[in-house]
Structures are given as C-alpha cells and as structure tokens.
Amino acid sequence: DQQVKQNSPSLSVQEGRISILNCDYTNSMFDYFLWYKKYPAEGPTFLISISSIKDKNEDGRFTVFLNKSAKHLSLHIVPSQPGDSAVYFCAASAADQFYFGTGTSLTVIP
Amino acid sequence: SQTIHQWPATLVQPVGSPLSLECTVEGTSNPNLYWYRQAAGRGLQLLFYSVGIGQISSEVPQNLSASRPQDRQFILSSKKLLLSDSGFYLCAWSVRVREQYFGPGTRLTVT
Structure with missing residues (x-):
C-alpha cells in the first residue's frame, strides 16, 4: 500500500514560471517530510525538508508547504530554470523508515 | 564530512548468477x-534497512538478502539472480531519521 503518493508523473513548465509539485500521504504518524531531486543514473540528492510542526519552509527558490489536515505537501520552485529538469521525489519519515512517492518528472522549457 | 560509496557502478549478470553489492559510509x-x-x-x-550491526529488516520478500558486517558497511546479495532483479540499486544512510543521503547507485542488468 503506497503511503506516499505523487499523482502527477510529469510536469512541464516554462522557464521563469513557478513549478508546483504535489504529494499526498496517508499515515498521520509521519512527522518529517523531504523532497529529493534525481537525475538519471544518479542517486537522489536532498533538496529541502519540513517538520510536521511547521507549515512552510523556504530555501532560496524552493519552498515546501505542509497541510497536515489535508495530508498534503507541495514543493514550489520559483523561478523555474532549465537545470531544475529532473525527477522529484517526496518522502515522509516515521520511526526508522522513509517512505517515498513514485516521483514527478519536471521539465523546464527554455 | 560524510560520504557514501557504492560499487560497482554498473553490473551485467546472467540469470542464476550470484550478486554482491557493497556500500560503505564515511564520516x-x-x-x-x-x-x-x-x-x-x-x-x-525500500528493500532492507539496518539500525545496527547484524540488525536487518526486510520490507519486501524476494530472493535478495542484506548483511551489515561492520558499522558502516552494508551489503546486498543474491544467490541466484532473476530477470526481475534488474534495476537501479541505491544505498542510503541517515542518523536521526531526519535526512537521508544516497549513494551514486548501481545499475544492475540481468540478462
């Protein structure tokens, strides 16, 4: 059973515009959430995270929003750049485990 | 600083052959x-995770196994590979279950 879901397998955005990647989860015990960026044939790299006690965390062009009542988080990238084109995974953690979504492939069009 | 190593980077193995992928963490x-x-x-x-030497938890029943002979060494093995074992294998580490860091990965192709 997929506890973390990314329902959009792909997303295309014009350079300079905002990219919004969405993620939903089912387990209310998750207390930490992360976003990773992955290029083909490479390991995922950590991007940004948020604790369940917060509803927003910002780092440069990247902002993560958490809506606990809706069990939903999103990653905003603004402005989007061609180098942002990659697969983005959201993850949630509880106890000793991390649970990953299936990823969203973002393409930023120059 | 911490680093994580995985090898080999790519591997092509015939069906029925054994497998050993190694992961080490430094720092x-x-x-x-x-x-x-x-x-x-x-x-x-997620295939396996380990919270200490000799402690392995399996998430998916399959013909793979894992071992942790040393604190910072994690090995993924198989006695007989299946075609369905092909994929990109990633090792990762975390300390406080707050951030998890990945190795470069191993591309396994079973022929």
Missing part, C-alpha cells in the same frame, strides 16, 4: 543504512 558513526531499488519508470522501493 559518521552508527548510521541507519538502507537499500532501495528503482525499477525502470518507477519510484524508490
């Missing part, structure tokens, strides 16, 4: 260690 002590697989076009599937 940290007593990390949690994880093996994931990313099949073509799919997300990250």
Whole structure:
C-alpha cells in the first residue's frame, strides 16, 4: 500500500514560471517530510525538508508547504530554470523508515 | 564530512548468477543504512534497512538478502539472480531519521 503518493508523473513548465509539485500521504504518524531531486543514473540528492510542526519552509527558490489536515505537501520552485529538469521525489519519515512517492518528472522549457 | 560509496557502478549478470553489492559510509558513526531499488519508470522501493550491526529488516520478500558486517558497511546479495532483479540499486544512510543521503547507485542488468 503506497503511503506516499505523487499523482502527477510529469510536469512541464516554462522557464521563469513557478513549478508546483504535489504529494499526498496517508499515515498521520509521519512527522518529517523531504523532497529529493534525481537525475538519471544518479542517486537522489536532498533538496529541502519540513517538520510536521511547521507549515512552510523556504530555501532560496524552493519552498515546501505542509497541510497536515489535508495530508498534503507541495514543493514550489520559483523561478523555474532549465537545470531544475529532473525527477522529484517526496518522502515522509516515521520511526526508522522513509517512505517515498513514485516521483514527478519536471521539465523546464527554455 | 560524510560520504557514501557504492560499487560497482554498473553490473551485467546472467540469470542464476550470484550478486554482491557493497556500500560503505564515511564520516559518521552508527548510521541507519538502507537499500532501495528503482525499477525502470518507477519510484524508490525500500528493500532492507539496518539500525545496527547484524540488525536487518526486510520490507519486501524476494530472493535478495542484506548483511551489515561492520558499522558502516552494508551489503546486498543474491544467490541466484532473476530477470526481475534488474534495476537501479541505491544505498542510503541517515542518523536521526531526519535526512537521508544516497549513494551514486548501481545499475544492475540481468540478462
């Protein structure tokens, strides 16, 4: 059973515009959430995270929003750049485990 | 600083052959260690995780096994590979279950 879901397998955005990647989860015990960026044939790299006690965390062009009542988080990238084109995974953690979504492939069009 | 190594980077093995993938972490002590697989076009599937030497938890029943002979060493093995074992294998570590860091991955092709 997929506890973390990314329902959009792909997303295309014009350079300079905002990219919004969405993620939903089912387990209310998750207390930490992360976003990773992955290029083909490479390991995922950590991007940004948020604790369940917060509803927003910002780092440069990247902002993560958490809506606990809706069990939903999103990653905003603004402005989007061609180098942002990659697969983005959201993850949630509880106890000793991390649970990953299936990823969203973002393409930023120059 | 912490680094994580995986080898080999790529591997082509025939069906029925054994497998051994190794992962080592430097710069940290007593990390949690994880093996994931990313099949073509799919997300990250957790295979095994370990919270200490000799402690292995399996998430998916299959013909793979894992061992942790040393604090910062994690090995993924198989006695007989199947075609369905092909994929991109990733090792990862974390200390406080707050951030998890991945190795460069091993591309395994079973022929």
